[in-house]
Amino acid sequence: MKKPLIGLTLDYEIEKTYSKFPWYAIRENYFNSISYMGGIGIGIPHDNNNIKSLIDKLDGLIITGGNFDIDPNIFGVSKIHKSVNLKRNRTNYELAITKSMLKKNKPVLGICGGEQLINVLYKGTLIQHIPDEISFPLEHEQKNPRNEAGHEVEIHKNTKLYSIVSSKKLKVNSAHHQSIKKAGKGLIINAISSDGVIEGIEDPKKNFCIGVQWHPEFFINNGDKKLIKYFIQSC
Numbered sequence: 001m002k003k004p005l006i007g008l009t010l011d012y013e014i015e016k017t018y019s020k021f022p023w024y025a026i027r028e029n030y031f032n033s034i035s036y037m038g039g040i041g042i043g044i045p046h047d048n049n050n051i052k053s054l055i056d057k058l059d060g061l062i063i064t065g066g067n068f069d070i071d072p073n074i075f076g077v078s079k080i081h082k083s084v085n086l087k088r089n090r091t092n093y094e095l096a097i098t099k100s101m102l103k104k105n106k107p108v109l110g111i112c113g114g115e116q117l118i119n120v121l122y123k124g125t126l127i128q129h130i131p132d133e134i135s136f137p138l139e140h141e142q143k144n145p146r147n148e149a150g151h152e153v154e155i156h157k158n159t160k161l162y163s164i165v166s167s168k169k170l171k172v173n174s175a176h177h178q179s180i181k182k183a184g185k186g187l188i189i190n191a192i193s194s195d196g197v198i199e200g201i202e203d204p205k206k207n208f209c210i211g212v213q214w215h216p217e218f219f220i221n222n223g224d225k226k227l228i229k230y231f232i233q234s235c
Contacts, residue, residue: 004059004235006034007044009097009114011066012090030064033217039232046093055100060130060208060235062093062190063114065215069178070113071127075120081128095121107208112176115211119201120151122184129177130197134191138173138195147218150174153199155223159190161210164230165223172199172214172221180215188223194203208234 008031010024018025026043034041041062044054055061055225069088072080080086102121110118111159111193116126127133130140142150149171157161162168170191180198183189191200191212203209208231216224 004039004232005057006039006041006060006235008034008041008060008062008234009064009090010043010045011068012046012087013067025066025216026064029217030062033219033228034232035044035060037229037232039080039235044097046089047121048093048096051097051100051185055097055104058101058106060109060231061100061101062231063108063110063117063211065112065114065175066090068113069128070116070120070126072126075123075125077125077128081132082227083129089105091117092156098148102203102206102209105207107231108206108210109208109231110211111215111217113178113211115201115213116178116180118209118211119180119184119187122187122203124184124187124201125181127179127181127197130179131137131177134179134195134197136195138174138193138199140176140179140193140197142174144216146173146175147220148173149220151193153191153193155200156188156190156192159188160204160208161190161200161227163214165226169224170221172212172224173218174214176213194219
């Protein structure tokens with residue numbers, strides 16, 4: 001049986017910690033989680049010229065998280081919060097390849113910033129800095145290690161995510177200061193935290209288009225494993 005080929009978007013760094021020249025970065029467990037569930041993961045560079053050729057070869061796409069934020073101008077906000085860290089080339093590439101994959105109805109999973117990117121692609125908006133807009137927020141940038149749970153999320157019934165994880169609640173990790181403000185056109189909210197922060201979205205009309213604010217590649221709970229497994233099986 002052919003193993004599905006999964007593209008993983010890469011973070012882009014210019015800090016000279018690894019090299020004196022710009023470099024790509026991604027955590028190992030993204031690849032490990034895919035391999036464990038029967039897929040093959042490959043990192044994809046930010047090359048807009050080869051998107052068409054690439055998506056013909058890919059069976060699925062994971063838009064990863066990273067040390068960056070989406071430019072608020074894309075969702076109609078001119079004022080940029082002081083905490084926002086932009087990587088415009090990465091964002092523009094991810095918007096382009098995600099749009100192309102969804103146009104072919106190929107499976108797309110957005111993780112953390114990837115969930116936010118899906119929402120913006122669907123003309124949704126974002127909260128630029130949670131502590132400034134949410135009253136009494138949970139600690140969404142958890143201080144404990146990322147391979148441990150930070151808080152709980154409620155999974156909405158009658159969603160694809162609920163049918164996959166088979167649970168009303170999941171204990172998840174949390175590593176973000178932004179979140180979805182308004183869900184994009186055609187998207188439904190599938191998960192939320194107790195402070196009202198949107199933790200997941202999906203497009204019910206697509207084969208597989210789900211975004212989650214946490215990092216299921218850490219396999220913190222059984223729901224994480226079920227989500228990655230279902231994604232791979234959909235490819």
